Amino acid sequence: MPTLHPHAQKIVTRARRRGAHFSAAANLLWIPQAAVIAHVLATFLIGGAVDPVGAGVAVFALGLMRALLNLAGQRALVRAADLEIGFLRRRIARQEAATLIPSRIGGAGALAALSTEKLELLRPFLLRYTPARHRVALVPVIILAIAAWYSWAVAVVLLIAGPLIPVFMALVGWAAQDASARQMEEVGSLTDILTDRLAALSDLRLIGAGAALGTGFADATEKLRARTMAVLRIAFLSSTVLELFAALGVAMVAVWVGFSLLGEITWGTWGTPITPFGGIFLLLLVPEFFQPLRDLAAAWHDKSAAEAVRAETETWDNDARENLTGSGSPARALPFTGLATEGLMLHRSGDRLKFPDLQVAPGESIALTGPSGAGKTTLLRLLAGLDRPTGGRLLLGDTQLAETTADQWRASIGWMPQMPRFLARSLRHNITFGPPLDPSLTDLAQLSPVQSSLPRGDPTQLGETGAGLSGGEARRVMLARALHHRPAVLLVDEPTADLDAVTARDIIAGLLGHVVHGGTLIAATHDPNLIRALSREIRLGE
């Protein structure tokens, strides 16, 4: 569990403790309420007079206090939950925005799930389980003491039934856990199966596999249902044990009290026979002896869910990942007088890449070529300040790429990755990150067919798949984005791969346009047309 800030931890713990105290206090108020009700009924029996309004007001006033205590307790617990969840969420955002290395818990989907709905699972745990556990430690003990004061027989019943419950529940719980672990290994959840089938649905129906898909799904879910029921049959036993003991406890106390009051039973008290008040009071208190245990059992699922989330958060947190150089903020570009590398190398997971020294003058256009695996993409990433070299240095003019200069360095560079990726924002934001589009850029990147193909032009919201943009259109958008801030150096990775001839020609024209306007270009490519159009070729891996 990633520890909270000591200060935050203190606030969370205090709020949680306060919430638990309030909730236990509310439960204990049942004791005076029960006393009022028992007093009323007992007074009837001896023929005494009770003030109806007084009795009603007493129960109501105590009920109001209970409700207010519950309200205050909930407020404190919600605050504790908000603080803890908010802290973890912000921490995930800060860490994920500081590194470029993927987390070992998975990709974007896993992190999005962790930071949103999974962290929310801590809420029911803090709101329901924490106070229930506190009540279990306090309320039954006090009720047991009261019961013992009236009758040792009732105390013995409670003393036997109470502690036996957790033992049986634990036994049954183990069996259930074992069965459910076995199930989880064999099949995923219903949601996983549905997601898997729905993702393939639109393509499978094209080969007429729609009906077969439904049948296969029905089989898979039926298997899952049978297995889940096998687990539930055992799991429900644990709550049944609890209810059985609670019900038997109440029944035994009721029968003992009834027989004692009739005078049939004379044992079980400390000498004087039980009074009608004592008997009714006990009967009212006994269910409340078992109630905290029942609450705890009902919240048990919340606890295991929260533990799974905490374990995943811990795995995420224990992942020592290298941070990005610099902060990733906008900065003023450095004046460009040439780019150079000296003894650049990168060792990562067994791979050892050593790069030739580069000297690139302003206005040059360079093709990086070489077999796949030679490190073309890696070199581009190093030049863009997206990876830390294991050795050597990078120079932009006289400025070395370092922690303090990295943001300025990247501001001087335009970046066009091989795989287009879109933010779930407008086309315009995907190109300029805010400002309006520059018309000259629209011409340079041949963007107008893209704009006209979208239903609402450049304010159209794109999704991760680019709202139906084709591969060529996506590449044009990537080019426009790379050129928008007028970078001195443009780094592009396989800009024409998988493109048809027309689009490839347009992209090459856009890249050369940048060079004609005095820009510098470094392109990793194996496209002969592009290599021919550039001024120099550097081969890697030789």
Place this chain on the structure above:
Amino acid sequence: MKHLFAISLLLLRQEKRAFALGLALAALVLAMGVALLSLSGWFITAAAAAGLAGLGALFNVFIPSALVRFLALGRTAARYGERLTTHDATLRTLANLRLDLIRGLVQAPYRQAERLRASRVLNRVTSDVDALDGLPLRLVLPALAGLAIVTLSTVATGLLAAPALGGVLLVGHGVLPSLLFWHGAGRADKPARRSAAGMQAMRSRMIDLVTARDDLAAFGQLRGARHHFMQAIRYHHRARSALDRFDRGIGFTLEMIGWSTVAVTLALATQMVRDDTLLPAQAAIAIFAALALTEAVAPVRRAMEEIGQMRRAASRILPMLECDTAQRHDVSLTAGPVELCGLELRRSPHGAPLFPPLDLKIAPGEMIAITGPSGCGKSTLLLAIAGQIHPHRGHVSLAGHRVETVAPETLARHLAIVPQRHALVAGTIAENLRLADPEADEAALWQALEATNIAHVIRARGGLEARLGFRGAGLSGGEARRLVLARALLRKPDVLLLDEPTEGLDGPGAARVMVGMRAALPQAVILVAAHRPEEIDAADRRLSLSPLQASH
């Protein structure tokens, strides 16, 4: 609310008997709980009265004490039975709902089904279905059982104690909580919707932050993206706090309604005992029933927070369950030509045409390569030929029948498209292949695998029973490609439409696959959206699509 009601009916109807049994057991559990406490209260009070009057020996203790024990054990057994029955019925229902969803989407317009490929849409659909999971178990059954037991207790208290006391229970535990629920369900909707929107924003911004991390860093936008996510946290926090405040308010009101009911019952019963119109033991029945009934009202609070989400989920899911019922014909499309007549396609209803009107006739046994720059509409053309999207003008006919008049099942029997993506699901290789033809024997499967030059790979991986992970994880791009091509062959279609079929294969491999496919289906019309020389060379003819530039 209309949609929620419709979905509830749909869910309950499918497992009618199990739910009726579950409901009866749930009501029995509540009734036994109330009876246990009331009977115990009556028993003790009556016993005390008899004891005080010196009549203890005459009091029949056997029946009440046996009844108390019976109720205690019976309640526990009924509870176990109820939980098993309703959970089993719910699991069946959930599976049925998902199956209906799949069946509905299989028949939905192609563009709607296609949207599921984006994980945002997919997430929304699955989380909507998940939200509906609680509908039978947490909303419908507790509400029905609660109302039944409150009514029953009202009648019992009215008969055994006094009608006025029964009336107090009905108002305090039945009418007022129901009114609170109707009032609250509407008011909870706005903060619940905002909280869900905040959650959605966080999810989508985290996905952006992680998937586009490199690009965001390169453009100095990483800190901005983090800030954007933090804004969503704050928005969600505000909405969540409002929802929590509301929830606390409801909890407080519900608790106070409960205590008021107990207080009024106590005061009224006391007054009646004083007026000698009620025996103390009868008063005990009413008071204990008032206390025990609070258990029946408890689910109101939880249901209220969820109902808004369920309602929105229901209104989004319900339309997806409905099947297209337009009149279609079952005809034979075997050995007929594919004809395009004045076909004109647009990417969106108001967009510009993708290419000039097309006229073309393709005979059985012919293979056509469709070429043109990316974005010129090759994939769209294949979808139109398959009848998945409607042309803007003109029409497509298969063996003389216009494609939009052919029943979808007929179309599926005679025509197959292999899109660019590899649609594979978790399961064995054989299961994935048999999606196309559930009847195919092993020899047929191997034959198809041979045709697409992938049999040796599958053999090396352990044969047809080798398992794939979710979405076909475990195969490389080129292997998955050849597997989905083999699957399409198993259908033995008369018209086969291939979208860049050899993407990810090397040159000689691509050529072998093209030859293998042609040989496997000698009489079929094959159309290939082609962009590689191997694909174009394998074709008999070439249809070149020249894009119409938008007039800007």
